[in-house]
Every structure is written in structure tokens, then in C-alpha cells.
Amino acid sequence: MQKTIILIPSRMSASRLPGKPLLKINGLSIISHVFNKAKRTNIGRVVVCTEDDEIFKEVKSNGGEAVLTSDKHKSGSDRILEGFKKLKIDNVDYILNLQGDEPNIDENDIINLNNFMIKNNNTDIGTLATKIKDDKILSNKNVVKVALKEKLSNENFPFALDFARKDLSNKYENIYHHIGIYIYKVNILEKFVNFDQTKNEMEYRLEQLRALDNDIKINVALAKSSPIGIDTEEDYLALKKIMEYKS
Numbered sequence: 001m002q003k004t005i006i007l008i009p010s011r012m013s014a015s016r017l018p019g020k021p022l023l024k025i026n027g028l029s030i031i032s033h034v035f036n037k038a039k040r041t042n043i044g045r046v047v048v049c050t051e052d053d054e055i056f057k058e059v060k061s062n063g064g065e066a067v068l069t070s071d072k073h074k075s076g077s078d079r080i081l082e083g084f085k086k087l088k089i090d091n092v093d094y095i096l097n098l099q100g101d102e103p104n105i106d107e108n109d110i111i112n113l114n115n116f117m118i119k120n121n122n123t124d125i126g127t128l129a130t131k132i133k134d135d136k137i138l139s140n141k142n143v144v145k146v147a148l149k150e151k152l153s154n155e156n157f158p159f160a161l162d163f164a165r166k167d168l169s170n171k172y173e174n175i176y177h178h179i180g181i182y183i184y185k186v187n188i189l190e191k192f193v194n195f196d197q198t199k200n201e202m203e204y205r206l207e208q209l210r211a212l213d214n215d216i217k218i219n220v221a222l223a224k225s226s227p228i229g230i231d232t233e234e235d236y237l238a239l240k241k242i243m244e245y246k247s
Contacts (some may be wrong), residue, residue, distance in 0.1 A: 005095055
């Protein structure tokens, strides 16, 4: 049976909201909420990969597992590969990279992505996207869009043609709201990290473009909902209100 490990990259020095992993919702830090969500999927082992002692101690104090990594990494993918190597695990087929700032991500979407990846075992990288219900999102540069080869449904796992922050609707027909969760074959993650950052990746601040620029294919599964990422204090307060109301 093929096995997956979930690795969550996390750091204190986010440019727009420093220290956000330790912000509390319902008395629990954001990073611990994400860890618990990942754990509840029952996909496999869950480990937070961080350069910060504060995050390491916070995760451990709440019963989670964490590993310390270098503070020199340029992307989350680099960080999780170092974390994976430090764990010295041999019997893992896939590494799932879960964002550490999306505590309300749907557990079933994570499970569904993992299932698609295992079912389509010739796939290099898998990710998620949702349908765009408001056309304003197309021109919103804070929302990453993905263009697909075909329409996305619950049954298919099509190739991504492009990713962008700008409006792609004048160039492609099938545009969706991208969700930044990735699942890699172990050897593909190693291959990806060993490539230099490409011009497109640096210009558009999207590391998935490094994969496409190097002919690594990315397949996309349909997500039921789009999680709220926490990039600003306004994001945090809005999500805190939603999650505390639900509880």
C-alpha cells in the first residue's frame, strides 16, 4: 500500500503578518489548528517543518510533531524536503505539502487529493482548485488562478497549463481558483528542489511555475471549498470570527 506523509512548512517571518503561526483562535495557535486538521485526515504521519524554536515548541506542547530546518530556504518545498530528509523515513511514496496558514481547509479535500494521486500513480505533482463564482476574482492579484486543459469535475484530474495572479480568461477557457496545497512523489520533490528558481517563478512569486518551466506536470483535483489564507491582520480577525462562531 502506498504511503503519504503530510509536512507543514511554517515560519515566523511572514512579510505581511510576522508571527502569524502563533496567533490564537479558540485558544489554540493557527499552526496547531492546521496540524490537527492534517492529523484528522488519517492519511499518515504529520510533521511541522520550521526554522523557529517558538513554532517547534508550540507544536510539541500541543502534542504535535515538529522538526527544525534551516532559515536559508527560499520556498516551502525546499523546507519540507530538508525536514523529510531529517526524519530519515524510507517507506514513504508521497509527500503532501500543507500550508501552515489555512486552519479552515476542508479535511475531505485533503483526503480527496491524496486519493487522486494514489489512483493516478503516473502523476508528478497534484494540487487543488475551486470554481470561480465571482468574476472579480479573475482580476484580483491576491488570488492565484490556474488554467486547465479541460473542465474540472469530481471525477477528473486534469493537467494545469498555467498559474498566474493576473486575469487568464483572455488566454484560456478553463480558469479556476488555485489552492496552495501540493502532493509530490518523493523523487519528484527532490528533482523540483534541485532546479534553480526560474525567471517566471521569481517574477510572479509562484513556485509552481518552476515545475512547469522544467516540464514537471501538475494535475489538479476539484476542491469543495476555498480555505481562507491568513496574510494580513484583517484576514486573521475575519477567520477568527468565523471559526469562533462555528465553535
